Amino acid sequence: MVSKAPSGFEKVKPTLDEFESQLREVHGAKTSKVSAKKNEHLWQVLRIHHERSRYIYHLFYKRRAISKDLYEWLLRQGIADRQLIAKWKKRGYEKLCCLQCIQRSESTHGSTCICRVPRAQLERDDTAFHQCVHCGCHGCASTD
Ligand SMILES: [Zn+2]
Ligand SMILES: [Zn+2]
Structure with missing residues (x-):
């Protein structure tokens, strides 16, 4: 994390950590698998990124559970995909x-x-x- 997280971050951090460890797992599994599984590996990474953006999107737009400051910060950190969320709207x-x-x-x-x-x-x-x-x-x- 580059800049200091806005308040409220501690509430979402456990879930984001969970996504992080899922990504690490996928990356770790990469080397041990044959190239035929390449697509599957990529799909898993994309799915986790999708779910993480979805999570942030829901928190901000549906549940109003996080502040605009925190939302913007999460986008800047690349934790949620700004362009994808723009489409969902x-x-x-x-x-x-x-x-x-x-x-x-x-x-x-x-x-x-x-x-x-x-x-x-x-x-x-x-x-x-x-x-x-x-x-x-x-x-x-x-x-x-
Ligand atoms: Zn498709
Ligand atoms: Zn599709």
Whole structure:
């Protein structure tokens, strides 16, 4: 931690420490696994980052449990993802898994990732979908 944390930090610290140790575990497991597991490893890291941002987002926007000062500080520290949270505030993006999945140019078919397609539509189109390749998302359409 670079600068001193605003008051209220001690309340969220235990949970953030928990996320930290999960990340350390994933990083530690990396070297012992074969390269075939590379994607899975990346997905785990992305999932933890997602959950941590989600936690901060909920504390500030839903539960109003932390101050604006603390919220901004957590964003500056990179503990929560500012850009991802900005998306969650938009209609239709409330459950977005990661920014990669809406970056059109980078996905395989030049369109939004399949994880963004609502379950109902997948079923209608008879499309089998389990996990997306970008972050291992199981589906993050707002209507699901
Ligand atoms: Zn997704
Ligand atoms: Zn995706």
